[in-house]
Amino acid sequence: MAFTIAEPCLNTKDTACVNVCPVDCIHLRKDEDGFATTFQLYIDPDTCIDCGACVPECPVSAIFPNEDVPEAWREYIDKNADWYKMAREDFDAKWGEHEAATYLAKAQAEGVKLEGVVEGFDYAANGLEVPAE
Numbered sequence: 001m002a003f004t005i006a007e008p009c010l011n012t013k014d015t016a017c018v019n020v021c022p023v024d025c026i027h028l029r030k031d032e033d034g035f036a037t038t039f040q041l042y043i044d045p046d047t048c049i050d051c052g053a054c055v056p057e058c059p060v061s062a063i064f065p066n067e068d069v070p071e072a073w074r075e076y077i078d079k080n081a082d083w084y085k086m087a088r089e090d091f092d093a094k095w096g097e098h099e100a101a102t103y104l105a106k107a108q109a110e111g112v113k114l115e116g117v118v119e120g121f122d123y124a125a126n127g128l129e130v131p132a133e
């Protein structure tokens with residue numbers, strides 16, 4: 001079955017879940033290369049033992065058993081699995097724009113001040129204002 005990390009983790013990434021996982025299947029950890037440039041963390045579905053220990057640790061309720069992932073976030077099941085199956089470059093090509101669009105929409109909806117402009121992202125096509133540099 002496995003568990004999945006969904007949209008609420010975007011730009012939260014506090015890694016509380018990482019510390020309780022008994023099989024080290026949640027990445028990236030803060031000390032791993034690439035942590036700063038990921039939008040969220042991911043669970044390896046092939047290693048997860050369905051213990052559920054990570055769920056109550058998450059301050060934003062981002063973690064679900066796969067069968068309970070809300071309809072709007074079902075694509076995160078594939079996204080978590082892809083993180084472990086694909087090279088970073090291929091993962092970013094498949095999911096990068098989706099991540100940026102979701103992150104930016106969330107940040108603007110919540111009034112979070114965006115820092116910098118995401119290179120190559122079409123703000124207008126996604127109905128978003130370009131953040132001030």
Ligand code: SF4
Nearest residue numbers: 021048049051052054
């Ligand atoms: S359910 Fe258990 S094994 Fe799976 S990611 Fe969470 S803590 Fe790790």
Ligand code: SF4
Nearest residue numbers: 009013014015017058
């Ligand atoms: S505890 Fe929740 S918000 Fe924090 S890294 Fe894990 S899934 Fe993301």
